Amino acid sequence: MIVIADTSPLITLMKVDKLYLLHELFGEVSIPPAVYAELTANPAFAHEAQLIEDCHYIKMVKVDNPEQVNLVRRVAGLDLGEAEAIVYAYHHTVDLLLMDEAKGRQVAKNMNIPLTGSLGVLVKSYQRGLIEANEVEVALAKLRKANRRISEQLMRDVMAYIHSSK
Numbered sequence: 001m002i003v004i005a006d007t008s009p010l011i012t013l014m015k016v017d018k019l020y021l022l023h024e025l026f027g028e029v030s031i032p033p034a035v036y037a038e039l040t041a042n043p044a045f046a047h048e049a050q051l052i053e054d055c056h057y058i059k060m061v062k063v064d065n066p067e068q069v070n071l072v073r074r075v076a077g078l079d080l081g082e083a084e085a086i087v088y089a090y091h092h093t094v095d096l097l098l099m100d101e102a103k104g105r106q107v108a109k110n111m112n113i114p115l116t117g118s119l120g121v122l123v124k125s126y127q128r129g130l131i132e133a134n135e136v137e138v139a140l141a142k143l144r145k146a147n148r149r150i151s152e153q154l155m156r157d158v159m160a161y162i163h164s165s166k
Helices: 007-015 020-026 033-040 043-054 066-076 080-091 102-110 118-127 133-145 152-164
Strands: 003-005 029-031 058-060 096-098
Touching: 003 007, 003 020, 003 080, 007 020, 007 033, 007 043, 007 118, 007 133, 020 029, 020 118, 029 033, 033 043, 033 080, 066 080, 066 102, 080 096, 080 102, 118 133, 118 152, 133 152
Parallel strands: 003 029, 003 096, 029 058
Antiparallel strands: none
């Protein structure tokens, strides 16, 4: 399975101490250079950068289409990490793109790239028995407290699903 990730799902999963779920679900996750830079360049987040550096299942991949990356950035108004992830996903026919931002998700949908976000990873992990319902609840509470930009409606939908499938 080929999975590529944008920055936000990785940060979100780190915030809720569930980054390991990526390895459990997918084995390996690829990130483009801009995502790697976003995750490791800020000295204020040295601990998080070290987590990424130490993850044997997160691999950096080269994006060979800089012109297309720049075009996607300009036309869609995406940041470099989002654009690189989308262009890589499109050209390598990935099985899944991990992305949270609405604009980037819409571009990926328009390009028929299969995708999910942070909460999708939590739900899939719950479905596969990798985490319990209460762990999903705790993760969502941490995300609220950390002011992650995830809609309250989406969080309610996830909780409704978790509680209905018990």
